[in-house]
Amino acid sequence: MDTKSLIIDIATTLFQQKGYIGVGLNEILKACNMSKGSLYHHFPNGKEELLIVCLQTLEDTITKDIEEIFERYPTTKEASKAMIEKLVVNFETEGTITGYTFSSIVSEMASLSDPVRNACAHLYQKIQGIYLDKLLADGFSKEKAHSIAVMMTATIEGGMLLCLTQKASEPLKIISQALPKLIS
Amino acid sequence: MDTKSLIIDIATTLFQQKGYIGVGLNEILKACNMSKGSLYHHFPNGKEELLIVCLQTLEDTITKDIEEIFERYPTTKEASKAMIEKLVVNFETEGTITGYTFSSIVSEMASLSDPVRNACAHLYQKIQGIYLDKLLADGFSKEKAHSIAVMMTATIEGGMLLCLTQKASEPLKIISQALPKLIS
């Protein structure tokens, strides 16, 4: 892997775990085993540019992952259940949810940086779009599908927040069980 | 209002808006028009002690507020709808949701400080408890009520996150409409 990708990879994980302000450049550089010079060579505009690039690659990773799951299952109900179950496994094995959530970045930066906020909004929109398409394929009306997609995005994001707070996977498990009721 | 309460009040708002790491002591002091000496007189253990005290008073404020709404309406459906509508109004007038959310603090600190994480968990638990009681009063079984309460907490928290990200109140409005389907 080349230097730039390495930086993005490690920085993405750190940003997800500790948020934007919570991670210092030095910490990132130390984790990458490299110097400031090389970071500022690849990201001349510094930390914020790095974050936005991280969010974009994260968007690719997440959406590809979700899309794959949603293609494998015939209906939204089954697909979303499988997706959440994957999150639970991820959480129980790794202790944190490094995969899908970036709520720390959202809530820190939403009021501080519009570019970052927009990048996050775009990411949520993309995820919600996958739900929406599947719901339309399920036969829901446009309006209904949109409503359900928003609910799904909110519930899952909130569920991850609860899991992280309680250090328990119960909230996501309950959501996995109760979500079908929502999709109707 | 005495000095200590003033510090708590202002710090709480700032913490909610910008998160824990995002707010510096100097910023808090400047907003309070006071000096470091007085802060460290009232909070000898510094910033983290202040945050935890803020979270506790926030818990009182939030729960009292929610409880009042939930007492005024006969069923969970109506009460929760009224609650979310209040959030929407709050968001549309002030631009941010200073009232109920503290997600920035959660997601930043969950992996960094156990005392803070516990304080947040306690707060969520308290809110969820109010939902739970009302659901039991509605006649739901223990298990069912618990499941719904978790879903409500997650969905509303996630909805606020989406609103902040999109700078729009639409997500919460949709949730307000769709929530009744969940409570059944």
Next chain:
DNA sequence: AGTTACAAACAGACCGGTTGGTATGGCGGA
């Protein structure tokens, strides 16, 4: 092929500013 030229890639010292935290001093009331 050998030499030159140049730019990309990286290293690390250094900068001003800010961070959370401390130590000291003063001041009004009991």
Next chain:
DNA sequence: TCCGCCATACCAACCGGTCTGTTTGTAACT
């Protein structure tokens, strides 16, 4: 006089960012 309350000055540590070099790869010309 003593003590709660607050203000000021100051601290080391760290922040993101800039700076000047040095190394390395590679293309061009003789």
